[in-house]
Amino acid sequence: MNLERTVQSRRGGLSLAFGLGLLCAAGQAPLGWAWLSLAALAVAIALLTLPERWQVVAWRGWAFGTGYFAGGLFWIVEPFLVDLPRHGWMAPFALVFLAGGLALFWAAAFGLAARFGRRRVLRIGWLVLLLTGAEILRSFLFTGFPWVLIGHIWIGAPQMQFAALAGAHGLTLFTLIAAAMPALFGARRAVLGVIAGAALASLPAGYGHFRLPPGPVVPAEPAQVIRLVQPNAPQHEKWDPDLVPLFYQRQLDLTSVDPVPGQKRPDVIIWPETSIPWLLQYAEPAFAEMAEAAQGAQILVGLQKQSAEGAWFNTMAVLAPDGTVEDSYDKHHLVPFGEYMPLMHVFARWGVFGLAANETGGYTAGPGPALLNLGTAGQVLPLICYEAIFPNDIARAPGRADWLVQITNDAWFGQVAGPWQHLALARLRAVEQGLPMLRAANTGISAAIDPYGRVIAALPMGRAGKLDVVLPAPLAPTFYAQHADLPVFLFLAVLFFSLVAFSRKTHFG
Structure with a gap:
């Protein structure tokens, strides 16, 4: 009962979501605890099924995303510590704005899923679609930042080989479907849901074991060393005139x-x-x-x-x-805010330049x-x-x-x-x-x-x-090299129209 009250309270729900986000980030390198990450993601999806207003769910999605990106991208402060007197003050702002900003994609996915999904099954379906879409969107929008995508938790595991078929976004999609199984089965059949989710997450591992050759690596012909x-x-010594030689x-x-x-x-x-x-x-x-x-x-x-x-x-x-x-x-x-500054003339008035850039405005992009x-x-x-x-x-x-x-x-x-x-x-x-x-x-x-x-x-x-x-x-x-993300996009399109049709049927029927 105390746990239920904690979840239903605004502060408790946000704190729990943030903590789950931190746990979910443990699937990323260097820890690589993919199954812990999958479990945290499953609990976060289960929170979506609670009878809450979509605005509350959106805030929880934002807190979950903020914890995830803070845990996965905490190292982003490191570049600002190289030249501490000049850039050190930016370090906490970089982490806060990056984690909180990227979490807005997840907030939108959680909130819209709760808004569109009148029933539990619909909410879960919309979340799988929209959260996959959010990860794709942040991979392209504003030059893109496809770092610590959900599907990256499988790098180094046999499931990674699934990327030869569907790429990183395919990994994300199947991970979300697997994590959604416990919520889809419901509290009364939670054990079955966990078993189904674990089995689904293990399927690409079977493909991975099948794909990996048992023998040594085949060398190129002619052999090249x-x-x-x-x-x-070290970066703080790299351009020191006494150390360059x-x-x-x-x-x-x-x-x-x-x-x-x-x-x-x-x-x-x-x-x-x-x-x-x-x-x-x-x-x-x-x-x-x-x-x-x-x-x-x-x-x-x-x-x-x-x-x-x-x-x-x-x-x-x-x-x-x-x-x-x-x-x-x-x-x-190029790396924005690193090798070049967006809105350079605005930031230059305040003496803010890219970390690796020169004061003429940074690097120019090649063709x-x-x-x-x-x-x-x-x-x-x-x-x-x-x-x-x-x-x-x-x-x-x-x-x-x-x-x-x-x-x-x-x-x-x-x-x-x-x-x-x-x-x-x-x-x-x-x-x-x-x-x-x-x-x-x-x-x-x-x-x-x-x-x-x-x-x-x-x-x-x-x-x-x-x-x-x-x-x-x-x-x-590979299949992915030939078709890129097109199969994943087509699957998401089919899922979208299916959810729309099912939503209309339940609404009018």
Whole structure:
């Protein structure tokens, strides 16, 4: 009775919803407690079935979402602590506004589901539809932020392989359907509902076990050795004039070091995002030193460049064995409030600029996804940092790559959760496309990921080092690579019209 009163009270209901949101976030990396997350989500959905006004349910949905996003994205304060005197005051506002703002999507889903659903079954159906829609909407709106999506709780579990069919939004959809089973069965048949939900959540695991091969990773043909360089330059030291030469020399040393006995020298060497301090047009002397250290290998290196018109770009350059620039790619999906400032002229009046931007207004977006031809190493799709979280950007590439490469500087994200979540998203992209992913991260986690999303080798967080791996062979294009999110959108459309028809029937019949 006391619990019932607590739930029905405004403060108690909001507190419970917030706490459930925190528990639900435990499914995200680095914890990865997917079943706890699923249980918390199931209880939150059950709250929807209580006879409350839709406004009350919307507030509970907002509290649930705020707890979830605060628990999953608490690391967002880390970038503001790098330059504490300049940006430290923004840290609490960033977390509060980000968590509370993203939770508005969930508030709308919960509130509208309660408004449209006159019966329990309808409420649950509308919530599955609208909450999936909310996750899709926040993946695209205002340049998109598809981080800690509900479906991401399965990254690293066998259920992750379902993304090869339906992507991250398909994972979200089936997770919500499974979590809704206890509420759908009702309190009197709660045990059956829990069993049904657990069984439904386990079905994609069966597909995952079926899809995963029992043997070792198949290497690409011809065999290619890729070296990942991890200099481990802390962000607050990275551009210190006294330390820049040290980090640069460290990368040269890691590039030139001999491989382990019995393994050939690397064919391609990858340096992280913005790993050298010189602009592309002034870096010829450095390129010559890098080519000498590489001893015949190609190098992919992250650095900045400036156009003749003064525009700045976050760039990945391809260096030939003689140190000349063979090709380059400019990052096109930039981080708002990081690499550029929306409403720049307004914020500039207050002296507020992007964290990684320069005071001319930050970076300029490149023209879009591109493929880099590495000769015998194949065609590679370059992703710079944040771009690896957007599956739709990969789908817009001009052709199918042989492998994916991500260069990133996760020193901005601290060492607790942010880099682990970023790695998890890279794993999911590999599963979706059926392509291996090689990622070089400044402070970690540099890793080689096979086309099934398995980390086959990695360097520890916060440690300098190099990693030599044999490039895995790509798989045939997955169902998701061929159709993207269209099947999920069609399913949601069918669900929408079914709910509308059922609502009209119950209303008039």
